Amino acid sequence: MEKRAIEVDIKVPNQTRYLSLIGRIGEDIAKELDKFGGDRETLAYHINLVLTEAMVNAIKYANAEDPDKMVHIMITIADSELTIRVYDDGQGFDINSIPPPDFEKLEDRGRGVFIIKSIMDSVRYRKIDGGNVLEMSKRLH
Numbered sequence: 001m002e003k004r005a006i007e008v009d010i011k012v013p014n015q016t017r018y019l020s021l022i023g024r025i026g027e028d029i030a031k032e033l034d035k036f037g038g039d040r041e042t043l044a045y046h047i048n049l050v051l052t053e054a055m056v057n058a059i060k061y062a063n064a065e066d067p068d069k070m071v072h073i074m075i076t077i078a079d080s081e082l083t084i085r086v087y088d089d090g091q092g093f094d095i096n097s098i099p100p101p102d103f104e105k106l107e108d109r110g111r112g113v114f115i116i117k118s119i120m121d122s123v124r125y126r127k128i129d130g131g132n133v134l135e136m137s138k139r140l141h
Contacts, residue, residue: 005078014059014069022055022073023048026084035080036140046119046138047082053112054086054134062090062132080140089131095123 008029012018030036030044055071063069072087101111117123120136 005076007077008075010073010075011070012073013067014063014065014071015067016056016059018071019052019055023052026051026075029075029077030082033077033082033140035077038141043138047084050116050119050136051084051086053115054084054136057112057134058086058088058090062088062092064090077140081137082140083135083137085136086134087128087131088134092127092132093125095125095134 006029008025010022010025012022026047027044030047031040033040033043036043051073055073058071059065063071069089074085074087076083076085095113098113100114113123116134116136120138122137123135125132125134
C-alpha cells in the first residue's frame, strides 16, 4: 500500500489576528494523527505553540508588521514525521546566533526560537528563492 502524505497549505494576511486560527488548525491536525502513539493533547498544544511563535516572528520581524504581506504556512505529515514550514520574505537571520533567553530578566526576544527548538526535533531557517523558510520537524514515533 502506498504511503500518502497529508499536506495543509495556508496563506493568511500578515496580522496577529490570525494566530489563534492557525494554532487551532495545527492542534486539530495533531489530534487526528493515527501514527502518533503518544499523548495527543500534549502534541496538539505543542504544535499550536510552535505555529504561534513562528508566525509571531514572521509577522513582527520578517515581514515588519506590514499588513499587506502574507504569511505562508505549510504543514506536512509524511513517513511518521510532522514538518511545519513558515515562509517569509524578510532579510533573514542566523537562527543559531540567537542566545537563549535570560529567564531572570523579563525579556521577550529569543523566547520564541528557544521554545520552538525545545519542542521540535529539528529546526532550520534558511534562504530560499524570494525569501526564507523556517522548517521545523517532529518525529511521530
